[in-house]
Amino acid sequence: MAKLEISDLHVSVITEDTSKEILCGVNLTIDAGETHAIMGPNGSGKSTLAYSLAGHPKYRVTSGTVLLDGADVLSMTVDQRARAGLFLAMQYPVEIPGVTTSNFLRTAATAVRGQAPGVRQWLKEVKDEMESLQMDPDFAQRSVNEGFSGGEKKRHEILQMSLLKPKIAILDETDSGLDIDALRVVSEGVNRYKAESAAAGEAVGVLLITHYTRILRYIQPDFVHVFVAGQVAESGGSELAEELEADGYVRFTGQAVPA
Amino acid sequence: MTAAPELSEARLAQAETIDALSTYQFGWSDSDAAGTTAKRGLDEDVVRGISHLKNEPEWMLERRLKALKLFERQPLPTWGADLSEIDFDNIKYFVRSTEQKVTSWEDLPDDIKYTYDRIGIPEAEKQQMIAGVSAQYESEVVYNSIREDLAQQGVVFLDTDSGLKEYPDLFEEYFGSVIPAGDNKFSALNTAVWSGGSFVYVPKGVHVKIPLQAYFRINTENMGQFERTLIIVDEDAYVHYVEGCTAPVYRSDSLHSAVVEIIVKKGARCRYTTIQNWSTNVYNLVTKRTKAEEGATMEWVDGNIGAKVTMKYPSVWMMGEHAKGSVLSVAFAGKGQHQDTGSKMLHLAPHTSSEIISKSISREGGRSSYRGLVQVNPGAHHSRSTVKCDALLVDTKSRSDTYPYVDIREDDVTMGHEATVSKSSDDQLYYLMSGGLTEEEAMAMIVRGFIEPIAKELPMEYALELNRLIEMQMEGAVG
Numbered sequence: 001m002a003k004l005e006i007s008d009l010h011v012s013v014i015t016e017d018t019s020k021e022i023l024c025g026v027n028l029t030i031d032a033g034e035t036h037a038i039m040g041p042n043g044s045g046k047s048t049l050a051y052s053l054a055g056h057p058k059y060r061v062t063s064g065t066v067l068l069d070g071a072d073v074l075s076m077t078v079d080q081r082a083r084a085g086l087f088l089a090m091q092y093p094v095e096i097p098g099v100t101t102s103n104f105l106r107t108a109a110t111a112v113r114g115q116a117p118g119v120r121q122w123l124k125e126v127k128d129e130m131e132s133l134q135m136d137p138d139f140a141q142r143s144v145n146e147g148f149s150g151g152e153k154k155r156h157e158i159l160q161m162s163l164l165k166p167k168i169a170i171l172d173e174t175d176s177g178l179d180i181d182a183l184r185v186v187s188e189g190v191n192r193y194k195a196e197s198a199a200a201g202e203a204v205g206v207l208l209i210t211h212y213t214r215i216l217r218y219i220q221p222d223f224v225h226v227f228v229a230g231q232v233a234e235s236g237g238s239e240l241a242e243e244l245e246a247d248g249y250v251r252f253t254g255q256a257v258p259a
Numbered sequence: 260m261t262a263a264p265e266l267s268e269a270r271l272a273q274a275e276t277i278d279a280l281s282t283y284q285f286g287w288s289d290s291d292a293a294g295t296t297a298k299r300g301l302d303e304d305v306v307r308g309i310s311h312l313k314n315e316p317e318w319m320l321e322r323r324l325k326a327l328k329l330f331e332r333q334p335l336p337t338w339g340a341d342l343s344e345i346d347f348d349n350i351k352y353f354v355r356s357t358e359q360k361v362t363s364w365e366d367l368p369d370d371i372k373y374t375y376d377r378i379g380i381p382e383a384e385k386q387q388m389i390a391g392v393s394a395q396y397e398s399e400v401v402y403n404s405i406r407e408d409l410a411q412q413g414v415v416f417l418d419t420d421s422g423l424k425e426y427p428d429l430f431e432e433y434f435g436s437v438i439p440a441g442d443n444k445f446s447a448l449n450t451a452v453w454s455g456g457s458f459v460y461v462p463k464g465v466h467v468k469i470p471l472q473a474y475f476r477i478n479t480e481n482m483g484q485f486e487r488t489l490i491i492v493d494e495d496a497y498v499h500y501v502e503g504c505t506a507p508v509y510r511s512d513s514l515h516s517a518v519v520e521i522i523v524k525k526g527a528r529c530r531y532t533t534i535q536n537w538s539t540n541v542y543n544l545v546t547k548r549t550k551a552e553e554g555a556t557m558e559w560v561d562g563n564i565g566a567k568v569t570m571k572y573p574s575v576w577m578m579g580e581h582a583k584g585s586v587l588s589v590a591f592a593g594k595g596q597h598q599d600t601g602s603k604m605l606h607l608a609p610h611t612s613s614e615i616i617s618k619s620i621s622r623e624g625g626r627s628s629y630r631g632l633v634q635v636n637p638g639a640h641h642s643r644s645t646v647k648c649d650a651l652l653v654d655t656k657s658r659s660d661t662y663p664y665v666d667i668r669e670d671d672v673t674m675g676h677e678a679t680v681s682k683s684s685d686d687q688l689y690y691l692m693s694g695g696l697t698e699e700e701a702m703a704m705i706v707r708g709f710i711e712p713i714a715k716e717l718p719m720e721y722a723l724e725l726n727r728l729i730e731m732q733m734e735g736a737v738g
Contacts, residue, residue, distance in 0.1 A: 081693075082695035096708055
């Protein structure tokens with residue numbers, strides 16, 4: 001069973017001539033089948049954690065370890081991480097002009113699964129998932145993320161997750177920019193993959209990064225972590241989310257932050 | 260010099276090894292008895308010799324000799340790519356590889372057949388994806404065929420040497436009428452020593468629905484290939500002509516200097532597609548121009564993947580009202596390559612319109628330049644022109660330049676110009692790699708996406724070929 005262990009992770013962001021520490025010793029363990037929500041105010045480093053785990057070159061790990069089933073994630077390239085079973089649903093998916101979504105998805109599935117999926121089975125798989133996510137079939141022939149609405153981008157990220165079947169899925173503000181219907185469709189997609197992977201004996205571990213509690217009404221977290229100033233400030237169960245909903249982050253930051 | 264003409268196992272194995280070592284797939288050379296004995300350097304005797312061998316009419320010899328003088332007088336262009344290393348005295352200006360042109364693959368000499376088999380031409384013809392084929396090996400066309408139904412409709416597709424013999428009147432009228440010998444140093448050179456190329460005539464109203472294809476192959480080291488193509492599309496007719504080019508990888512340079520003249524008559528349409536994949540020791544200096552009459556349409560689709568240096572600016576002179584010209588081009592400049600390409604659009608009549616879409620990719624220190632001219636003459640009112648240049652740099656040591664020239668001498672015109680340089684971004688790479696693609700696969704995917712607007716205009720097998728070439732070019736692109 002999958003296990004992601006983050007120990008004392010320090011990460012700096014690299015710009016032209018400066019380097020600034022964003023993550024200041026993160027400790028977190030995600031076991032198979034668990035859903036962890038990370039909540040925190042703007043600028044607390046939540047997204048930096050997501051990017052660093054997936055290996056974005058802009059972020060430099062200065063110390064600490066990340067292990068996936070005991071394997072050293074930090075020494076892996078971005079694509080090796082994906083093939084090892086780590087998936088990141090991005091907050092800001094990138095446009096790739098001229099590359100069709102179907103081409104990208106099939107190439108990615110081939111890379112992650114280690115062999116090209118059979119054509120007929122693959123087409124059915126994609127069609128079913130797209131229907132579940134209420135996506136227009138034409139979508140597959142459009143260029144990756146080009147001209148997608150906010151909702152379409154997020155659905156596309158969840159579509160990737162359900163096709164690439166990761167052991168650990170990191171969802172970086174997947175709820176941002178979604179209207180209530182889209183939020184429900186996307187959340188159901190996540191829940192469906194959780195249930196499917198559990199049924200297959202490979203229950204996915206989920207790290208859900210969010211500002212707001214509303215997505216937690218759809219995706220039930222087992223653990224909630226409050227993230228402040230690049231660290232986990234407090235951990236608890238879903239009741240912690242309710243407290244945050246009522247009181248905001250003021251108890252942790254010492255100042256009122258608009259929700 | 261290469262070994263005796265013999266297709267031994269050892270030679271095959273050696274060729275395979277060379278293939279494996281180089282990313283250039285067509286870099287092998289075949290037996291080269293003809294090339295070995297060919298004379299180097301250019302003088303009046305060489306020109307007279309070519310004309311004599313071909314049994315040409317006197318007027319053509321005179322044209323050639325006049326052009327030779329123009330070539331000797333004209334300086335090398337001082338703009339564009341560096342041509343100072345071309346050693347005109349070391350080039351072989353004419354190589355006859357076989358005594359006879361044939362119309363059946365079976366009749367080709369074994370070594371030449373072997374070359375084209377490896378490039379994959381007979382397959383394409385067998386599958387009837389093309390309406391006619393011409394294959395030029397060294398200086399002359401060695402194979403030529405056209406589908407019978409087209410021949411019956413009066414479509415002519417011949418090598419240019421045969422065209423001159425069989426249609427002397429058309430040649431006297433049109434040869435050199437679009438690109439005079441003195442147009443530039445290399446059109447003068449071509450006119451002096453031209454050999455081979457294609458002659459196409461499409462009669463009034465005839466639509467050739469599937470493409471005519473020509474394949475050009477240089478096999479000899481230091482060879483100069485000077486094919487001459489003349490295409491006449493009569494009123495309301497349509498034709499699509501496609502050419503592909505390859506050469507072996509040698510230590511020293513070869514020269515390809517073609518002239519392509521096209522006349523598109525009233526209401527007719529012509530599309531000319533090139534996928535140039537010369538090896539990176541070929542100077543590719545080509546003059547291509549069309550005269551488009553009233554209501555005629557000329558479309559150049561131009562892919563430059565190979566060659567050490569390319570200077571090529573396919574042009575359309577819009578002579579009649581409502582004539583249209585377009586150029587869609589993609590250039591790929593890798594290590595040691597300079598692709599200086601673009602277009603010239605001359606609006607010489609009212610209501611004419613032109614469009615230039617140019618995309619280039621530079622990597623590993625390669626250099627690509629867009630160089631274009633849009634000229635609207637007095638009287639060419641209500642003309643429209645759009646120019647779009649888009650350059651992709653995949654690293655920080657490569658280079659892209661844009662030289663757009665605009666010369667408008669009429670008030671009532673619409674002109675658009677847009678130039679962008681994109682750096683393939685870390686974010687794009689990261690996004691695709693997060694899907695499990697290696698850095699190389701991700702980069703190739705970004706590049707393929709970038710050229711997709713042009714790839715989709717190509718016949719299917721050429722689009723696949725272009726994608727494959729790009730993939731090979733991108734191998735080892737990232738470390």
